[in-house]
């Protein structure tokens with residue numbers, strides 16, 4: 031099963047190396063990882079998407095993360111009410127004839143065209159991973175030249191954290 | 204969190220450079236011994252030690268691996284952190300085995316490595332190695348000092364992290380321009396580690412659960428590991444076992460945490476443990492693990508490990524609980540605090556009379572056994588003789604292999620902090636320098652080093668330190684002219700194909716000892732052993748005894764790889 035785990039860590043040299051090293055050493059498979067500053071200075075927030083086979087392994091992972099000296103807080107937020115998003119940039123082949131068609135595909139996904147060249151379009155899309163996956167598979171027939179995805183980042187909804195969360199893009203119905 | 208009051212330390216010089224700050228920080232950390240080896244990148248530190256007229260003793264080893272195993276031995280027997288200094292590049296990489304060993308066996312070390320100057324880090328400068336990258340997975344924590352003014356804080360924090368919670372090695376990498384650079388005279392060592400707050404007090408509800416399980420149990424067993432010794436909880440463990448008449452199994456590293464000659468002791472469990480200990484675990488209905496990490500050498504095949512038992516596990520490291528063995532009653536705590544809580548609680552003792560009788564019968568029927576060798580010395584008997592001659596009170600440090608197992612089986616450890624062996628990593632070359640470190644830490648105690656003829660050759664150069672300091676370590680080379688443990692496995696599991704495991708052209712160990720200025724004795728007949736032992740234990744200096752045993756000797760009983768704890772072989776003749 032896929033789990034989304036967030037980690038608040040002290041912003042010290044080598045912290046990312048230490049933590050990803052632990053994943054490797056203990057044979058956990060990171061599907062995606064995002065790192066950025068948090069709302070508190072000196073603390074960073076990491077979000078991991080991990081494929082984990084059973085509860086015992088999951089417990090080990092959170093314990094091993096908690097054990098890291100630089101880690102202040104670990105949350106497995108998979109089963110909580112969360113907003114989880116990732117951003118993808120997709121460069122797709124687009125001659126004159128297909129441009130309008132592609133535009134039609136990306137609109138329901140609230141994708142936007144952020145770069146145009148003679149025979150390509152670069153599309154930006156934000157949302158849950160399955161939404162991003164869905165759009166990418168629809169674009170495939172046109173010929174995808176390049177994809178860059180950020181990986182998932184996530185927050186608990188509303189009252190569950192001190193943070194006010196405003197949901198922006200939602201999956202098209 | 205911990206602002207150590209600025210105490211006045213009588214240093215000989217001003218705090219002019221980073222290295223001076225380091226010296227003061229070490230003095231503040233109450234460091235008495237430093238195990239080290241100099242080189243270019245640590246020259247400013249060595250110069251500062253000299254200028255300050257060595258406010259702590261520095262012991263020069265002959266290889267960095269020697270320094271770090273000595274620091275491990277020192278830490279084991281004193282409970283204090285071992286301090287190591289090595290230069291950049293090859294100095295640092297020579298420490299890797301020892302750091303890993305200390306990480307596996309939870310030993311508190313603070314290690315200082317020199318690094319090339321900050322301006323050239325990352326350019327493959329002369330003797331540059333990525334020490335942070337190399338040591339991140341094998342340290343509890345590591346630092347590279349970025350600013351001179353941070354040094355006192357980092358050192359103070361490093362000692363805190365190394366020695367508290369589950370102890371472990373902490374490394375500080377110091378670029379040369381930091382140790383050589385000028386300070387502004389400021390010295391602030393206060394620190395904060397918000398992400399590191401080990402739980403030491405047990406949750407009362409978990410203690411109650413454990414107490415309830417105990418009162419309902421008919422076949423309880425205590426498993427005592429190294430955590431009991433680390434927590435200094437041997438007295439509490441003994442009181443608890445006696446109060447409720449609970450039999451005790453020790454892990455290899457837990458030996459001595461419960462008196463080996465106590466009637467409730469079942470001896471060591473695991474691969475080369477006793478039949479009684481292993482069958483007790485196999486049949487138990489309640490297994491209370493105190494400070495052991497359920498290593499696979501202990502458990503054997505997981506599905507056969509304590510299959511009938513409810514498992515309780517007291518450990519200061521939550522990540523150890525449930526890692527290998529499913530645990531019904533987790534207790535995250537310092538072993539001493541947990542045992543005190545159990546001792547103080549109201550609890551009906553278990554009704555386990557029949558169980559104890561059964562274990563007693565097993566002990567009588569299936570004791571450890573050996574045969575006397577026809578010509579040479581039988582190694583098990585040799586260990587028993589060493590035990591007698593040293594009144595069972597010596598500090599014993601071993602290397603890795605058959606001799607290690609014989610020492611574990613036949614030197615009945617009655618006291619904690621007297622047993623030094625490399626358990627988790629099983630590092631050959633560990634035993635000699637570890638014994639030296641132990642003797643440095645406990646100069647008034649008898650220190651014995653039991654080594655194989657293979658392993659001793661990995662760090663034999665440290666005999667020089669024994670001679671330098673006239674350390675009266677008694678070194679026994681249990682000489683079977685083979686890499687015995689490997690040879691035993693080849694005999695049992697690889698059709699007697701002794702692929703690269705026979706040492707038929709060993710050097711003359713007496714001449715080597717002599718070359719280092721140390722007395723050497725060779726003994727190859729049992730009848731000569733008592734006199735030799737009497738001689739060396741009344742001799743106040745270093746000595747090397749080359750003890751000849753047959754290459755055919757094996758360690759029994761044993762659990763073959765992949766087998767369960769109930770499937771021991773060699774239980775009887």
Ligand SMILES: Cc1cc2nc3c(=O)[nH]c(=O)nc-3n(C[C@H](O)[C@H](O)[C@H](O)COP(=O)(O)OP(=O)(O)OC[C@H]3O[C@@H](n4cnc5c(N)ncnc54)[C@H](O)[C@@H]3O)c2cc1C
Nearest residue numbers: 428429430454455473474475494495496519538626627629
């Ligand atoms: C050739 C060879 C053969 C071996 N055969 C055997 C064998 O037959 N049987 C055997 O048992 N081992 C054997 N070993 C050793 C084995 O590999 C492990 O090293 C050993 O079992 C670990 O013992 P431990 O869990 O007690 O100690 P450690 O590995 O040191 O673990 C200590 C535990 O205590 C915890 N702890 C630390 N401080 C505290 C505290 N204050 N309070 C509470 N908990 C604390 C730690 O978190 C950790 O979980 C062998 C090794 C070799 C090299």
Ligand SMILES: Cc1ncc(C[n+]2csc(CCOP(=O)(O)OP(=O)(O)O)c2C)c(N)n1
Nearest residue numbers: 604605606629631655656657658686687688
């Ligand atoms: C550094 C290292 N290399 C290899 C091994 C594998 N090994 C384990 S025991 C052993 C044989 C040890 O032989 P010796 O030191 O003579 O001791 P004996 O078993 O004969 O008592 C070997 C090679 C090890 N544990 N450590």
